[in-house]
Amino acid sequence: MIFYLFISLILIGMGAHYSGRLFERIKLPSLIGMMLLGMVIGPSFLNIVPNVTLQLSPTLKDIALVTVLFIGGLGISLKQMKQIGRPAILLSTIPATLEGFTIALLAMPLLHFNFIQGAILGFIIAAVSPAVLIPSMIDLIDRRIGQDKAIPQMLLVGASADDTIAITLFTTFLGIYTQGGRTPSIGLQILMIPISIIFSLFIGYLLYLLTKPLLKHTTSIYIKTLICFGICLILRFIEKKFHLELFNSLLTVMIYGFWIRNFIVDNAPSILALMNSIWKVGKLYLFAFVGMAINPNLVGQFFLIGCALLIVSLTLRSIGVLIALIGTNLSYKERLFCVIAYLPKATVQSAKAAIPLEMGVAGGEIMQAIAILSVLITAPIGAIGIKLTSDKFLQKETKEAGSH
Incomplete structure (x- = not known):
């Protein structure tokens, strides 16, 4: 069993690497190639991935997400955090809540759901994808694009907290449904969102x-990186393991990286370099396993209704992004880039899509189908959109400007 696991992981890694390189050659984001590979070899099509490997996929995805969020934290300076504070907070709250409640209301006439069922679906879909957005923003930071206004850092922080809000509201409405519609705890649950972020x-x-x-007292940079x-x-x-709802570990990881970057300055660049080396391998498995979780066969029956739902909800989400950016010094092109960067869905939707069905929620199979549809539509659009617009819409910072 261990032998099959080891061989399959090597082959998946090699396949993801070369499929990513192939898509880069045709000027598309490499992650699309990796996700397509995962979808083709996964349970939905060829089904050639051993069960032992599929069972390990949540752990491997978590390791990859932790890696990329720690790198994200290591890329944010204190000066930038002061600059992005207010819009990052607004980006973490307004787009997700607008989109989630829009879907909740639309699902009532379109899918014949009640409001609670609609909200369960809405807040599965409402979370932006850290798997798509965060690596793209880290790439922009590395290439010093958008640094004059810390746009990638603003989106990094906003997206991390956005997930906290969407997942908290998803679990809140799921809890209300399973309690038979009783709502005495909804106020407390909503109050828990800012408490969770602060904690x-x-x-x-x-x-x-x-x-x-x-x-400070460890000399080897490898051991320092291993500790962190x-x-x-x-x-x-x-x-x-303990299903804790009081804090978001991914947001905590990013903040931990931020403190190391700004207050253990001598070590931070070396730790960042080593973490980037880990990420080169980690991203292969993250996107391949996200692809394996996609089941396009579920989508066909609800394709048209799902597309209509997504068009309206993403429009409201985009308006939410623009509202969050009111009062900033971003140009129209920079604001449009932020709208595009906030479109993709992948990680949360892949992880949460099947939960309502497993818990016996009426319409759970419809929720799963539309959540998968949201990944199939928005992950490529968001990834391609970020790639096509970043160099055109954002300013490239010179080394001289970046050194001050």
Whole structure:
């Protein structure tokens, strides 16, 4: 069994690498090639991936997400955080809530759901995809694009908290449904959203304080990186193992990286370089396994209704992004780029799509189909849109400007 696991992981990694390279050659984002490979070899089509590997996929996806969010935190400076604070907060709240409640209302006439069923579907779909958005933003940071106004950093922070809000509201409405529609705890659940975010920020800061002396007295940069990355993985494991709703481990990981970048300055560039090396491998498995979770066969029956639902909800989401950016110094092109970057769905939808059906929610199979449809439509559009518009709509920072 271990032999099959080992061989399959090597082959998946090689296949994802070459499929990604192929799509880069035709000027498309590599992640689309990796996701398509996963979809083709996964359960929906060829079904040649061993079960032992599929069972490991949630763990591997988590490791890859932790990697990319830690890198994201290491890429945000204190000056940039001050610059992006208000719009990042608004980006984390307005687009997701607008989209989620729009779907909740539209699902009533279009799918004959009640409001609670619609809200369950709405907040599965409402989360932006960290798997698509965050690697793209890290690439822009590396290429010093959009740095004059810290646009990639703003989207990184906003998207991380956006997921917290969408997932919290999804679990809230799912809980209301399973309790037979009783709503005494909904106010408390909504109050838990800012508490969860604040607690996540606090845990990230506390971990930095606890590990700072250890990092200062460790000479090997490899051991320092192993300590930091190990802490990030343990955080994710604890949240998943104990189903903790009080904090978002992925947001905590990003904040932990932010503190290391800004207050353990000597070590941060070396840690970042090593984490980037890990990410080169991690992204192969993240996107391949996201592709394996996609089942296009579910989509056909609800394709037209699903497309209509998504067109309206994404329009409202885009308006939410523009509202969040009111009062900033972004140009029209930069605002449009932010709208495009906030379109893709993938990770949360792949992970949550089957939960309502598993829990016996009426219409669960419809929810799963439309959630999968949202991935199939928005992940390529968002990834291609970011690639096509980033160099044209955002400013490239010169090395001289970046050094000040």
